[in-house]
Amino acid sequence: MFGFESEFLFVFIRNVGSFIIALGILVAVHEWGHFIVARKCGVKVLRFSIGFGKPLYKRITSTGMEFVIAMIPLGGYVRMLDGRVDDVDEKDKAESFDQQKVWKRIAIVAAGPGINFLFAILILMIVAMIGQDKAKPYIGEIKPDSYIAVSGIAVGDKITAVDSSQTKTWQSVNIELMRYIGADSIPLTVEKPNGQSVSYDIKMPNWEFDPESDNMFESIGFEPFRVKPSKIIALVVSDGPSEKAGLQKNDEIVKLNGTFMAEWGQIVDYVAPRANETIEVEVKRNGETKIFSVTLGERETADGTTGVLGISSQFEEYPEAYFFHDKSNPFEALVKGTQETWRLMTLTVEMLGKFISGDVAVKNLSGPISIAQGAGISASYGIVVFLGFLALISVNLGIVNLLPLPMLDGGHLMYFTAEWITGKPVPDAVQEIGFRIGGVLLFMLMAVAIFNDINRIT
Numbered sequence: 001m002f003g004f005e006s007e008f009l010f011v012f013i014r015n016v017g018s019f020i021i022a023l024g025i026l027v028a029v030h031e032w033g034h035f036i037v038a039r040k041c042g043v044k045v046l047r048f049s050i051g052f053g054k055p056l057y058k059r060i061t062s063t064g065m066e067f068v069i070a071m072i073p074l075g076g077y078v079r080m081l082d083g084r085v086d087d088v089d090e091k092d093k094a095e096s097f098d099q100q101k102v103w104k105r106i107a108i109v110a111a112g113p114g115i116n117f118l119f120a121i122l123i124l125m126i127v128a129m130i131g132q133d134k135a136k137p138y139i140g141e142i143k144p145d146s147y148i149a150v151s152g153i154a155v156g157d158k159i160t161a162v163d164s165s166q167t168k169t170w171q172s173v174n175i176e177l178m179r180y181i182g183a184d185s186i187p188l189t190v191e192k193p194n195g196q197s198v199s200y201d202i203k204m205p206n207w208e209f210d211p212e213s214d215n216m217f218e219s220i221g222f223e224p225f226r227v228k229p230s231k232i233i234a235l236v237v238s239d240g241p242s243e244k245a246g247l248q249k250n251d252e253i254v255k256l257n258g259t260f261m262a263e264w265g266q267i268v269d270y271v272a273p274r275a276n277e278t279i280e281v282e283v284k285r286n287g288e289t290k291i292f293s294v295t296l297g298e299r300e301t302a303d304g305t306t307g308v309l310g311i312s313s314q315f316e317e318y319p320e321a322y323f324f325h326d327k328s329n330p331f332e333a334l335v336k337g338t339q340e341t342w343r344l345m346t347l348t349v350e351m352l353g354k355f356i357s358g359d360v361a362v363k364n365l366s367g368p369i370s371i372a373q374g375a376g377i378s379a380s381y382g383i384v385v386f387l388g389f390l391a392l393i394s395v396n397l398g399i400v401n402l403l404p405l406p407m408l409d410g411g412h413l414m415y416f417t418a419e420w421i422t423g424k425p426v427p428d429a430v431q432e433i434g435f436r437i438g439g440v441l442l443f444m445l446m447a448v449a450i451f452n453d454i455n456r457i458t
Helices: 004-039 090-095 103-128 171-177 214-220 241-243 264-271 329-358 366-379 383-401 408-423 428-457
Strands: 045-060 066-080 130-137 139-142 156-160 185-191 197-203 222-224 229-236 254-255 280-287 288-295 295-300 305-309 309-316 322-326
Touching: 004 383, 066 197, 090 229, 103 329, 103 383, 130 288, 130 329, 156 171, 171 214, 171 329, 197 366, 214 222, 214 428, 229 241, 229 264, 264 280, 329 383, 408 428
Parallel strands: none
Antiparallel strands: 045 066, 130 322, 139 222, 156 185, 185 197, 229 254, 229 309, 254 280, 280 288, 295 305
């Protein structure tokens, strides 16, 4: 039990730490967008705050602005001199936000979401320049009697396009397929092993896909190609059951208690229900057969206690034809970053539309807990994956802030646009009503998101 609690504590600290880092970066970038354009437009900034609540760190800059890092890392704000809430001296009126021309106010407000999109481009550009191995979208398994099985698509086919959108990786396939949630068919183009390109229209009249609990690919009826774990030991856990018994790296497991093990999955299934039992393990080592008596350990999981050998498996080599190393020069990376950011932007808008139409359920709305889990998991996979997560959340933050809800940047832009068109500012009473309605709607959305988060972890 102690091991399980330690693992849980580690995951919790990793998730919270990654969440604070990710959100802190994104909030700082968003608010910096407001700040820098406000300064360029001649508006005086009184406070730049990352977070809300009690200040943990405060510094007065050379311009007299307060820079604050506050206790609650769920947002931030840039407070500008504004005659609607401040007593502004006559000499300072030129620097007051409310005295600026409407186009300047629009520019200042739009700069926050705008910088989120530019930041995503920059991050994805860096990712493209770093480079990484990516799996080509070869189909590894097809479920009998599934939507895709009756279409004629077969194991070994490579998905090259969803409708007219080219798909070079599984990530791009996943993004394009999400566009079809709620649709009755999916247009797919595949490349056969002989190089022939064939297009299909996958009929899915009763497709039920829940992004919260279902795997996109499995719900359609296929799985990506994956290399299989072998029976050869890659790692023996220090002071674990196998090391104590004498098993070594590169041993090949042949039998457990005299039962032949055909594959790694069979080994896992045999060991799992036998926690703390002593079993006989037959291995091949340097061409010789050796037999060891191993007392299995135990590990607590969400499904209860499971037996463990204290080893991990070597994987078969990934076929060279099934992956490629994707690395770009700066110009190519800029183009890729821009294209991928635009695709994430359009996908986010499409998913909001599906949320409104009911194709995506309210229970799929995520809040800070889910974001923290996502940040922690992505961080555990390395810097490249974490940067990709940052880009995704940055785009989402920018889109959500542009929603025409008072209290958000989009609500302010709505009022300023109306003023630009009519030549008159929206009456304060109307704005006040809008802010109250917007506040209630945002509170309801946040409450639903947090409720969903709690349901996911209980």
